[in-house]
Amino acid sequence: MALTVGLRPLTRALLRPWARVPGAALGRPAAGSGDGVRCFGSPRVLVEPDPAAVGVAVMKMRNPPVNSLSLEFLTELLISLEKLENDKTFRGIIITSDCPGIFSAGLDLLEMYGRDPAHCAEYWKAVQELWLRVYLSNLVVIGAINGISPAGGCLLSLSCDYRVLANNPKYAIGLNETLLGIIAPFWFKDVLVNTIGHRAAERALQLGFLFPPSDALQVGIVDQVVPEDQVQSTARSVMAQWLAIPDHARQLTKNLVRKPTADRLLQQRDADIQNFVRFISRDSIQKSLHVYLEKLKQKKG
Numbered sequence: 661m662a663l664t665v666g667l668r669p670l671t672r673a674l675l676r677p678w679a680r681v682p683g684a685a686l687g688r689p690a691a692g693s694g695d696g697v698r699c700f701g702s703p704r705v706l707v708e709p710d711p712a713a714v715g716v717a718v719m720k721m722r723n724p725p726v727n728s729l730s731l732e733f734l735t736e737l738l739i740s741l742e743k744l745e746n747d748k749t750f751r752g753i754i755i756t757s758d759c760p761g762i763f764s765a766g767l768d769l770l771e772m773y774g775r776d777p778a779h780c781a782e783y784w785k786a787v788q789e790l791w792l793r794v795y796l797s798n799l800v801v802i803g804a805i806n807g808i809s810p811a812g813g814c815l816l817s818l819s820c821d822y823r824v825l826a827n828n829p830k831y832a833i834g835l836n837e838t839l840l841g842i843i844a845p846f847w848f849k850d851v852l853v854n855t856i857g858h859r860a861a862e863r864a865l866q867l868g869f870l871f872p873p874s875d876a877l878q879v880g881i882v883d884q885v886v887p888e889d890q891v892q893s894t895a896r897s898v899m900a901q902w903l904a905i906p907d908h909a910r911q912l913t914k915n916l917v918r919k920p921t922a923d924r925l926l927q928q929r930d931a932d933i934q935n936f937v938r939f940i941s942r943d944s945i946q947k948s949l950h951v952y953l954e955k956l957k958q959k960k961g
């Protein structure tokens with residue numbers, strides 16, 4: 661899949677600072693890493709080969725405080741994913757968070773609030789692109805979900821091939837868009853329906869459920885719940901099972917299962933962008949986002 665849409669100026673801008681960080685440029689050995697050990701990433705996305713598993717990369721999201729998916733962060737994720745896809749040494753990625761207690765707070769509300777239509781369109785293209793890249797990745801993608809994962813964070817998790825969630829009562833996962841007064845786009849909905857079934861998705865989406873770990877496992881929005889200190893090791897064991905399957909057979913099967921869902925978006929990407937921009941620009945929606953952002957602020961006291 662080509663990394664095509666409207667990201668070039670930002671991508672160029674992002675690449676410049678990386679060049680100044682010793683060892684942090686994509687594909688270069690990291691400062692402090694041993695000779696020949698590939699460690700690449702960007703300011704917000706740390707990518708390292710798993711020292712205990714050949715062919716596996718660990719991608720850590722570090723966009724503090726809450727790993728919200730800003731345009732810059734999305735762009736860095738996309739570049740790292742593209743790099744991994746093109747690097748034949750890797751067959752699998754474990755996606756996890758470097759922000760304690762938070763996997764990802766989802767889409768960055770500040771990219772949708774008080775922004776002009778052109779910005780919203782560029783942002784939505786990047787959101788689409790990240791979903792397509794993760795969902796259709798040829799690599800095995802395991803989510804090691806070590807924190808709360810609402811909305812866009814949940815979509816990212818649902819796009820992995822397998823999800824391991826830390827058993828912490830503070831964590832929850834789900835598509836909670838309605839609680840913000842907005843709606844989950846049809847492709848978010850499709851992925852949830854594919855994962856937990858129509859009836860459970862119908863309830864979860866309308867009520868904006870954020871499932872705590874035991875409920876998340878029961879409904880099937882995650883595949884495994886394990887003690888927090890076992891999330892990474894479990895993800896690694898699961899990865900070994902998936903990598904035992906010949907790549908070509910697994911990849912073709914994944915494509916067979918996922919392509920119809922992805923095609924629904926691919927066939928109408930521009931219309932989906934226009935729909936998003938129209939929706940998000942409405943006064944009533946901007947008002948809802950304002951109220952929600954204020955609530956987040958007030959929560960701090």
Ligand SMILES: CC/C=C\CC/C=C/CC(=O)SCCNC(=O)CCNC(=O)[C@H](O)C(C)(C)COP(=O)(O)OP(=O)(O)OC[C@H]1O[C@@H](n2cnc3c(N)ncnc32)[C@H](O)[C@@H]1OP(=O)(O)O
Pocket residue numbers: 725726728762764765766767768769770808810811812813836837840842843844845935936939940953956957959960
């Ligand atoms: C047609 C389709 C139309 C529209 C579709 C649009 C789809 C949207 C999907 C989404 O992903 S919307 C985003 C949904 N996300 C959430 O509801 C999560 C909101 N955040 C939280 O609930 C909490 O922040 C947290 C539980 C993740 C973490 O709590 P805590 O550790 O207590 O941190 P704070 O709440 O104090 O947050 C710190 C800081 O970060 C800001 N922030 C939090 N989430 C977001 C976000 N998603 N986008 C932007 N900024 C966020 C928060 O306001 C605080 O900012 P300060 O400046 O006050 O420090």
